[in-house]
Amino acid sequence: SFRVKCYRSNLDEPKPFPPLPQHPPVAELPQRVYADYSVYTRMGVLTLTPKPPQFDAKASGAFSVSREGYMLLQFAPSISTEEPIYDWNQKQVFSLSVTEMGTLISLGAMDSWEFFRKTANAKSGIEVRKVLKVEPLLDITGHSFSLSVYKKPVDKEEIEERLYLPVTRADLAVLRSIFNYIMPYLLGWNAFASTIKPEVYNQVNRTNRL
Amino acid sequence: SFRVKCYRSNLDEPKPFPPLPQHPPVAELPQRVYADYSVYTRMGVLTLTPKPPQFDAKASGAFSVSREGYMLLQFAPSISTEEPIYDWNQKQVFSLSVTEMGTLISLGAMDSWEFFRKTANAKSGIEVRKVLKVEPLLDITGHSFSLSVYKKPVDKEEIEERLYLPVTRADLAVLRSIFNYIMPYLLGWNAFASTIKPEVYNQVNRTNRL
Amino acid sequence: SFRVKCYRSNLDEPKPFPPLPQHPPVAELPQRVYADYSVYTRMGVLTLTPKPPQFDAKASGAFSVSREGYMLLQFAPSISTEEPIYDWNQKQVFSLSVTEMGTLISLGAMDSWEFFRKTANAKSGIEVRKVLKVEPLLDITGHSFSLSVYKKPVDKEEIEERLYLPVTRADLAVLRSIFNYIMPYLLGWNAFASTIKPEVYNQVNRTNRL
Amino acid sequence: SFRVKCYRSNLDEPKPFPPLPQHPPVAELPQRVYADYSVYTRMGVLTLTPKPPQFDAKASGAFSVSREGYMLLQFAPSISTEEPIYDWNQKQVFSLSVTEMGTLISLGAMDSWEFFRKTANAKSGIEVRKVLKVEPLLDITGHSFSLSVYKKPVDKEEIEERLYLPVTRADLAVLRSIFNYIMPYLLGWNAFASTIKPEVYNQVNRTNRL
Incomplete structure (x- = not known):
């Protein structure tokens, strides 16, 4: 800049x-700069995109974090059993907070977890519930990510759409590594950390300014 | 700048x-830039704020770390059992050194630890003792943070104030990640590391300057 | 620049x-800047060199990652049983994707893994298959890296060249550390992360620009 | 700069x-900038100071790492059993390579390791051997660091000086964290990593320059 x-x-x-x-x-x-990471499986693809935090300027000129960043998960199913062709028209999204990223990172090989969302569209009246279930695969080669999206239009039956992806231990290791990397940034700690310099925090500046 | x-x-x-x-x-x-991370629980909130190290300028123009940074922990209780309303007037603080952050990071799922502080106010004569106890939750879903603050005015009974927060494994994973991230900064190692550049440490500069 | x-x-x-x-x-x-890391063993040497990602400029002026970086592994055998003399003329190479780096990082002390490659040279008609096998050493002091390269000229017998390196647990710990460090860079996440600054992502800029 | x-x-x-x-x-x-980390124990103090790598400029203007950085360990005994007074006149030093830092990082709670050094002073003819032994403490609260320095003047008996420090698990966690942080810097990987920018590695630059 x-x-x-x-x-x-x-x-x-x-x-x-x-x-x-x-x-x-x-x-x-x-x-x-746009960066993401995609986990490709025979059942579908999961693309993870980090979203930045927001900062607020204070009257003093200092900045503070006003909104934490998060991780956008986009799921698209494969429409072929032969080769991986992904249908992004059927995509579903789910956003993970930093704390929820911590849940994923700390998930043991035999652990499961469920993440919930519930929203209602004021105009259309459609209620949407989402459940992201992360469970160990039966052969313990990784975890499955299954996302269920329930939509309930007013006076109608609830419709369920479901996406299922088997994610290998290797991909989970990459997720763990990039989550670990990006979490301090999503919290804005890097912005604080980048101010830690000898020319900023020293005796001379302290007496003058703190 | x-x-x-x-x-x-x-x-x-x-x-x-x-x-x-x-x-x-x-x-x-x-x-x-001000950055922190808050752990919200039904019993109260714990806000962690990293505090920078201080540097000293030497006669040679080089800098060295004169005081390590630390992590400020602020606890506030919830004053409602229905919804999370936190009373910052009842807040208590506790500062963790980098080594104590290492203790927290290396705490196993079944491990406990106690951190102690003792200070006396010269003017008022009030003695203050603090004990921060970190213990596994009974259902092993995380650790409890309980902070006891004992204040003893001269010639009076000791008063105890206690705060208790159940912290989930997911939040501990986030703490582990951001502690790991920030510890080298609190020690000023990033300031050293940022000088590691080819244009600084090469043959030509070495013969001229070291 | x-x-x-x-x-x-x-x-x-x-x-x-x-x-x-x-x-x-x-x-x-x-x-x-060129940086690598070499694992020296009595059987040979393994040199790891990170290769950067490629970015694409979009019409908006933003950048996105167009090709992930990877890790180039170069193996050279020792030609002496007395002292370590490495013959780079016999070297073999193998490139690990970020996901495969994740596999290596997450490999437990008793785990094994095989990585495969298959290419055919259109001109010469030579088919090349490569298998990199990573297995625990018998004495559990680390893992062996054995690389088999099979070359099959048209109408001829397949030729196998094999390289075997015992890699200690200490070296694996270094690999784990530098892989963890470099993976977000190979995915271009650092380029995204470096844009997370208060002066970029704040209220004022948001209303004007997003 | x-x-x-x-x-x-x-x-x-x-x-x-x-x-x-x-x-x-x-x-x-x-x-x-000078940065270090000191582990204070009742038996003595251990100060760790990272030492930068050296770079070489190539004819092309690119840089490569010509010598890895390392970690300088300085041990000083306590000369009082009552309070920690450290005698730096009796200090002993030991340098850890990046691979040896990997050994320390990967040391399990019950694991031991020995690091060796042997040098001879050409002028004085004094042979110096050093052994740094890292072993689990009996109460499993950490590891002991014991450094033995053997000096053998020509035609004289070998003299042994020994330093012993009990290092807590918390301090080992800090070492693990700062070693993990600094290792890529000591290998110069940060210098490579800092060149990974969209404006450097993109389609346009590639066609022009690679």
């Missing part, structure tokens, strides 16, 4: 980006 | 990005 | 620090 | 550093 503001003095110039002709005159606005 | 300096040379220019009217042009002083 | 631009505006000034005569003024192009 | 070079344009000004009058005109030379 630094470079941006220095560039500002060039505001009258056209800044075509991209394409980047040679040496990219980097992002005008703070750079945005 | 750097950006500031760029801004300054451009001060006469219009700065259309971003229009932050409320708070001062960011970081005239080095940016401050 | 930023420093460059500052340097340029000052190009006419003397730049007494540091005097790096041999190599070009650092990072005209973005800096490249 | 960046700020420095921008400051360069002020080269004609005196740059008194330190003392830092208000807002430190940061390091003329790349900043140096």
Whole structure:
């Protein structure tokens, strides 16, 4: 983001980006990067996308975290038993809070857990319940993720959609690693941590400023 | 802190990005960010806030850590059995050193630990003892954090205030993750680590400077 | 890459620090750094080199990961039983995906795993199969890494080359640590994480830009 | 280090550093920071100090790690049984390689390990052997670190100096955490990792530069 503001003095110039002709005159606005991780199984795919926290500026100029980040889980079923073709039109989503990520990380090889959601759409009146069940696979090679979505339109029967994915121990290890990595960021602790510098927290600054 | 300096040379220019009217042009002083993590339970809330280390400048211009950072624990009881309403007027605090954070991290599912503090207020003569007991919950779904604060005014009976929080295994997993993350920062190791760059530690610089 | 631009505006000034005569003024192009980790054993050496992900620029100026990074494993046998002399002419390579790194990380002390590869060279018609077997050592002091490479020229017998390395538990602990460290980078999550800053994700920016 | 070079344009000004009058005109030379971690016991103190790797500049301008960093262990005995007074004149040192740090990290609660060193001083002819033994404490509350240093002057008897420290499980957890943190830095992997940016590794740059 630094470079941006220095560039500002060039505001009258056209800044075509991209394409980047040679040496990219980097992002005008703070750079945005999208990263995720997909677990591909014969039954479907699970894509995990971290979502950033929000910060609030205080009157003092300091910032504090106003909303924790979270992990968006997107499930899509496979529509072929032969080869993995995933139907994103049937996708279902489920968001995990940082604490729920902690639940997943601390799940032992033989442990199970259920995550619940319940929402109601004020306009349509449709009630939606979601249950994400994480259970050990029978052959203990990992855990199954099964997501059930129940929709109940007003005066109608409840409809259930279900997605089932067998996730290997290896993929769970990757999840554990990237969850461990990203959790402090989703809590904004990295923003605090990045202020820990000798030139900020030393005797001289302390006497002057704290 | 750097950006500031760029801004300054451009001060006469219009700065259309971003229009932050409320708070001062960011970081005239080095940016401050407040981050914490709260464990909400039916009995009360526990808020953890990391506190930075302090550095000293040496005559050589190098810095060293003069005081380790720590983790501030703030406990507040719930004043309703129906819904979680927390009374921060009854809050109690307890600070964990990095080594004590290590104790918490390494606590097995069936392990217990007690942390002690004892201080005396020179003026009022009130002696304060604190005991933070961390024990496995009976149903093994996590650990309880119970904080007892004993205050003994001169020539009076000791008064005890007690706070009890059941903390789930999931929350302990989050604590383990963010403690692991923040401990090197509280020790200032990140400040050392951030100097490990090819342009600093290479053959050329070594012969010239070490 | 930023420093460059500052340097340029000052190009006419003397730049007494540091005097790096041999190599070009650092990072005209973005800096490249090569890092690896070698496991030395009496039977041979295993060198692990992380390979970066690739990013794609979107029309919006945002970036997304277009190809995950991976870990290149290079095996070379020892050609002496007396002292460790490694013959890199006989080297064999094997690349681990992030998920396969997860497999290695989550391997218990008594667990085994096999990784497979199969490729065919269109021109020469040579089929190459590779099997990397990771198994507990008999004395449980670590795991063996044995790599078998099968090459089958057209109309000829298959040739097998085999490399065997006993890797200690200590080295596996280092691998676990550096894999854990590097996996989020190979997935590009660090690039996302580095955008999590108060000045990017706050109320003011949100209303203006999201 | 960046700020420095921008400051360069002020080269004609005196740059008194330190003392830092208000807002430190940061390091003329790349900043140096010293960080360590001390384990205090009734028998003595163990101070751990990470030592950086060295990089080599290649003809291409890229850097590679030429020497791994390591962990310096300094032991000093307590000279009082009443209170902890440490005698640094009797200190002994022992350096752990990254692989040996892996050994310590992976040591189970009931495991032991011995680290060896042997050097000879060419001038004095004194042979020095060192053995660092790490063993579970009898009450399983941690591990003991005992360092034996054997010095053998030419034609004389070997002299043994011994230091013994009981290190708690909590301190071992801190060591595990900071070792895990610092190992990738000591191997220079952070320098590689810090180059993983969308603006470096993308389609455009790849076609132009790889």
